[in-house]
Amino acid sequence: MTFAPTRRGLLAATALAAPAIWGRDAVAQIRRGDELTVGIWGGAQERITRQYCVEPLERQHGVKINYVLGGTTERRARAYAERGRPSFDLLYLNIFESRQAVRDGVTLAPSANVPNFENLYPLARIGGYGVAFNPVTIVYDRRAVAAPMTSWKDFWRDDLKGKVIWPTYPGAQGTAGLLMAAKVWGGSETNIDPAFRKIAELKPFAAIQGSQDQLYGMFDQRVGAASVEFGSFTRTYAETRNPNIVIAEPEEGQAVAANYACITTGTRNQALAEAFVNLHLSPECQKAYAEQTYYSPTIKNITLPPDLAAKLIMGEDAVAKLIDFDWDLVIRNQGRWSSRFTREIAG
Amino acid sequence: MQDSRRAGLLALPYLLWLLAAFAAPLGAVALLSVQESSEMFAPLSLWPSAAQYEEILLDAFFQRLLLNTMLLGLAVAGVSALLAYPLALWLTRLSPRGKPFGFAIILVPLLTNVVVRSLGIILLLAPQGVVSNIAQALGFPPVNLLFGWFAVGVSLVQVFLPFMVLALYDVLEAQERRLEEAAAGLGAGPAMRFWRVTFPLSLPGLRGGLTLVFLMASTAYVSATLVGGRKVQVTGMVVLREGMEILNYPLASALAMLMLASSVLVTLVIARLIGLATPWLAARAPRRWPELPPAARRALVKVSEGLAPILYPVLLVAGIGILMFPLLLVAVASVNDSPQATVAQFVGFTWKWYGMVLENERYLSDAWTSLQLALACVAISLALALPAAFALVRGGFAGKEALGAFLMLPLALPGIAIGLGMLRLLQWFNQVPPFLGVLAVHVVLVTPFMLALLRASVAQLDRGLEEAAGGLGATPARVFRRVILPQLAPGIAVACVIGFLMSFGEVTVTAFLTTARLQTLPVRIYAEATFSLENTVNAISTIFILVTVALLVLVNRLMPLDRVWKR
Numbered sequence: 001m002t003f004a005p006t007r008r009g010l011l012a013a014t015a016l017a018a019p020a021i022w023g024r025d026a027v028a029q030i031r032r033g034d035e036l037t038v039g040i041w042g043g044a045q046e047r048i049t050r051q052y053c054v055e056p057l058e059r060q061h062g063v064k065i066n067y068v069l070g071g072t073t074e075r076r077a078r079a080y081a082e083r084g085r086p087s088f089d090l091l092y093l094n095i096f097e098s099r100q101a102v103r104d105g106v107t108l109a110p111s112a113n114v115p116n117f118e119n120l121y122p123l124a125r126i127g128g129y130g131v132a133f134n135p136v137t138i139v140y141d142r143r144a145v146a147a148p149m150t151s152w153k154d155f156w157r158d159d160l161k162g163k164v165i166w167p168t169y170p171g172a173q174g175t176a177g178l179l180m181a182a183k184v185w186g187g188s189e190t191n192i193d194p195a196f197r198k199i200a201e202l203k204p205f206a207a208i209q210g211s212q213d214q215l216y217g218m219f220d221q222r223v224g225a226a227s228v229e230f231g232s233f234t235r236t237y238a239e240t241r242n243p244n245i246v247i248a249e250p251e252e253g254q255a256v257a258a259n260y261a262c263i264t265t266g267t268r269n270q271a272l273a274e275a276f277v278n279l280h281l282s283p284e285c286q287k288a289y290a291e292q293t294y295y296s297p298t299i300k301n302i303t304l305p306p307d308l309a310a311k312l313i314m315g316e317d318a319v320a321k322l323i324d325f326d327w328d329l330v331i332r333n334q335g336r337w338s339s340r341f342t343r344e345i346a347g
Numbered sequence: 348m349q350d351s352r353r354a355g356l357l358a359l360p361y362l363l364w365l366l367a368a369f370a371a372p373l374g375a376v377a378l379l380s381v382q383e384s385s386e387m388f389a390p391l392s393l394w395p396s397a398a399q400y401e402e403i404l405l406d407a408f409f410q411r412l413l414l415n416t417m418l419l420g421l422a423v424a425g426v427s428a429l430l431a432y433p434l435a436l437w438l439t440r441l442s443p444r445g446k447p448f449g450f451a452i453i454l455v456p457l458l459t460n461v462v463v464r465s466l467g468i469i470l471l472l473a474p475q476g477v478v479s480n481i482a483q484a485l486g487f488p489p490v491n492l493l494f495g496w497f498a499v500g501v502s503l504v505q506v507f508l509p510f511m512v513l514a515l516y517d518v519l520e521a522q523e524r525r526l527e528e529a530a531a532g533l534g535a536g537p538a539m540r541f542w543r544v545t546f547p548l549s550l551p552g553l554r555g556g557l558t559l560v561f562l563m564a565s566t567a568y569v570s571a572t573l574v575g576g577r578k579v580q581v582t583g584m585v586v587l588r589e590g591m592e593i594l595n596y597p598l599a600s601a602l603a604m605l606m607l608a609s610s611v612l613v614t615l616v617i618a619r620l621i622g623l624a625t626p627w628l629a630a631r632a633p634r635r636w637p638e639l640p641p642a643a644r645r646a647l648v649k650v651s652e653g654l655a656p657i658l659y660p661v662l663l664v665a666g667i668g669i670l671m672f673p674l675l676l677v678a679v680a681s682v683n684d685s686p687q688a689t690v691a692q693f694v695g696f697t698w699k700w701y702g703m704v705l706e707n708e709r710y711l712s713d714a715w716t717s718l719q720l721a722l723a724c725v726a727i728s729l730a731l732a733l734p735a736a737f738a739l740v741r742g743g744f745a746g747k748e749a750l751g752a753f754l755m756l757p758l759a760l761p762g763i764a765i766g767l768g769m770l771r772l773l774q775w776f777n778q779v780p781p782f783l784g785v786l787a788v789h790v791v792l793v794t795p796f797m798l799a800l801l802r803a804s805v806a807q808l809d810r811g812l813e814e815a816a817g818g819l820g821a822t823p824a825r826v827f828r829r830v831i832l833p834q835l836a837p838g839i840a841v842a843c844v845i846g847f848l849m850s851f852g853e854v855t856v857t858a859f860l861t862t863a864r865l866q867t868l869p870v871r872i873y874a875e876a877t878f879s880l881e882n883t884v885n886a887i888s889t890i891f892i893l894v895t896v897a898l899l900v901l902v903n904r905l906m907p908l909d910r911v912w913k914r
Contacts, residue, residue, distance in 0.1 A: 020478065035863070037862075037863045041874055041878035042871060042872075042874035042875030042876075042877070042878055043874075043875055043878040043879055044878065044879065044882055046874075046875075046877050066863030066864070067863070067866075068861060068862060068863055068866070069861075069870065069871050069875075070858055070861070070873070070874045070877070071873065071874065071877035072877070073587075073591045073592060074766075074858045074859050077591050077594075077859065078770065078859060079765075080387065080594065081770040081773045081774075082773060082774070083388075085774070087777060087862060087863075103390070104387070149878070170588070170592050170593070170626065172777030176706065199531065201560065207493070207494045208494070208578065210572050210573065211573075213462060213687065213688070213876075213880045214465075214466075214469075214573060216687060217466050217469045217470075218469070218473075220692060221469060221470070221473035221475050221476060222473075222474070222475055223473055223474060223493065224719040233687070233879055236686055236879075237685060237687055240685055240686050240687070241685055241687070241692050241694065242692075245807075285788055293879075294865065303373075310714075334592070334593050334873070335385075335589075335593045335595055338588060338592075338593060339408075340781070340844075342408070342585075343408055343579060346578060346580070
């Protein structure tokens, strides 16, 4: 234990100095017996990536790929706690966490070392390698509204009074709801007041939802009429359990949300991590995601059957229509907005 | 064990373990709470600042938050006690063959995933739900009980009721039946027999149960998040949000420390009140309370005796209902052919979720890891908690109550705060072999439970038997083996079952500690649920429940759940 700090210091110094001294070579080779540690969600995510990324790499290079399954929260907290001497080589984060992680020096910015980087949409090239677009939009029960919802302003319609299920903040859905409210009511990330004022006008809420599973339970029980949710999971829900649920395409656009593969700063397996990400960005893997989870591809070189493509965000125009925000600003204000939300909206 | 001062030393192993494995994360949280800067990467300052505490204590929102959380904890503990008495009495009266199944019913909520349980509460309390439909059938307007304190209370009672029942079970089971018979012979009806004989004698168990349930209910946050609809804010939830989502560790730590302090205070108050109500344990003269005039008393007795035969079955059925409800849900959902787990709609019948669990070696290998972990954890926890229980019951040293409260500390600190403290220590933690590291933490989390349960069992021991054995020449070791252990067996069995399930199901802290080499089953399930909840979760729960019933039958064979010689 007594010499441990020295050893850690040495390791960190090596990790920092390595790229400078040897360029890419030090970490650019995949050696047999290397082990890669990947932090990722469970369920379909694990199944698909094991099939399309883990198996080919293990077969081809004789490496071993270990998964640490968990939620984004624990993963991110750990990566921050281990900054510079990571136990993860690669971890998956959401859009707003990934950009902050790059700025905080926890993960690396993406680079063309990954061949499929070339095919990424610009939006998927910031804060890591975007592996899936999973935008957030309005979802509603067609039986409970007077007319289809086509705008984010429709939440404020009279026929929805008392029937709105608002998403909690922070969280992907709550963040989208807050920022879109700001946008359509004359505010922005820098001027959030209109959002809080207008959302408070929606009170009383039918409920406040904290996750998709909870929202679907609410829709099952007809607790409320409309909410803000991921289109992808909601489509699965609507198709298998509740055909009355509509995934709206509001005229102002859907709010971007996306998953990013982030290679940690200080990893000793950068080349292997990049090979992993490259396979995740392959058309085969992206197609599997589209088919099994309705995640939209982040690469341009992919064609999907028309009936599937119609349910996704496909093509330059559609991607350009996704609404992005200044996540720096959003993250910096998260604490303040969260306490405002708790007091003014949820309380 | 005769020397009451030396008996205090028996708490030493547990104390040392706490110092080794719990003092570090607690210290980290304490240190973080006195940081002035909320910046994530600000260097730790050793100069304490009260800035975070000031921010919390001067803010009406946080004041209300702490108060509401405490009140919720107390209410849940109170309601659990009310429902637990009929259940525990019922359990003691079951035939030896029926016992394992009775226990299985009690344990169902602990074997089902919290998300699934919460979806069940939604099904129960929603405007179109079961309760509302019954109310409408009876001519009342439809009610929406969901998304408020009531729903959170119900779901917390559901999870924590088993702890209360098991805390009461052993003391009720150990009770001298002749006392009740004597009371009946002297003309006391069932209500009076309960109130004047059974209840007072069960107070040591109630104390353990109240302490456990209060501490767990006041630090719980998942149920509040899922069924409170965010209208309900509890401290654990805010610690999670501030600490893990906004990465404001100092504020989250200060909140956790305040939580810890107030919980310890409440625990001490509970101990004091039970102490006042059980003067005979300390060989003190009972206090005289002012009494009602004889006429009023007679009326009261008459009313209670009239109510008791109705109240007992009603509470018993309500208790069993609330415990069994999740079983129905998971069993049905586990064969539901719907890609997202739901409890409200049955789409079609399928065995595929069982197939996915049983054919996937990852589930099995994670389950194996969890099993090893839980078994090792229970063995160590028992070795630490049993001597500590003797120390707390038989020790006659100053500061016994304070020591008792200190040993319960790991329960009073929200799990999420322990995780936060561990994060700060990860670089050291990573040097420890993963299994041992997680084991050490699990032991810290599980031992307080076992201690609370065993403490009541040890208090029930008949000292006369030990003295008789000693007088007949038995060595202390022999007395322990032949006299003490058989009397403690049911208590130990119950504590081990609870300890096993706690360790086997732990997620909150373990989720921060699992590595590529150590993955537990609950963390895998949790990781899947954070993406999208599939019915594999319910298949696993159903398998758990079946395995538990089998294990209980086995345990009952090896180590009877009641006192055999009393049958």
